[in-house]
Amino acid sequence: MAQNARFALSLRVLTVLAGEPDAMHTSAAIAETLNESAVMVRRTFLLLREAGLIVQRKGPNGGAKLKVAIKQIGLGDVFNATAGEWLAVEDKALAGxxxxxxxxxxxxxxxxxxxxxxxxLKKS
Incomplete structure (x- = not known):
C-alpha cells in the first residue's frame, strides 16, 4: 500500500475510534464501517500501536481504542506512524x-x- 493510502486509512481508522473513544473496536467492525479489508485495518492498527496512538487487547473482548485524546494527535504524528522513511536519501551531503x-x-x-x-467529517 502506498504511503498516502496508509496515511488516509490511518486517519479514517482513528476517526472511527474517536467516535467511541472508550470502547474497544475490532478490525472486522472497523473494516465493515469503512468498507475496507480487515487485514489492512489490522496492519494499520500495528502502525498506530507502534506509534503509541492506540492500545490493543486480544481475546473475545479485544480490539483497539485510542490511547491519546484526539486533540493531542497531530496529523504529523499520524503521518510519521505511516510514512516510513519518507524523503530519506543515501547521499550524506543531502541527508541533513x-x-x-x-x-x-x-x-x-x-x-x-x-x-x-x-x-x-461531521459537517459533511
Whole structure:
C-alpha cells in the first residue's frame, strides 16, 4: 500500500475510534464501517500501536481504542506512524537537508489535530 493510502486509512481508522473513544473496536467492525479489508485495518492498527496512538487487547473482548485524546494527535504524528522513511536519501551531503525538510513538514502537519478532522467529517 502506498504511503498516502496508509496515511488516509490511518486517519479514517482513528476517526472511527474517536467516535467511541472508550470502547474497544475490532478490525472486522472497523473494516465493515469503512468498507475496507480487515487485514489492512489490522496492519494499520500495528502502525498506530507502534506509534503509541492506540492500545490493543486480544481475546473475545479485544480490539483497539485510542490511547491519546484526539486533540493531542497531530496529523504529523499520524503521518510519521505511516510514512516510513519518507524523503530519506543515501547521499550524506543531502541527508541533513532532507531530514530538516521532513521535520518541518511534520511540524506543519502537527498544527492540525485529529479533532479537526473529526469536526470536518461531521459537517459533511
Amino acid at each position: 537537508l532532507m531530514k530538516k525538510v521532513r521535520d518541518d513538514a511534520v511540524a506543519a502537519m502537527n498544527e492540525h489535530s485529529l479533532s479537526g478532522v473529526v469536526k470536518r
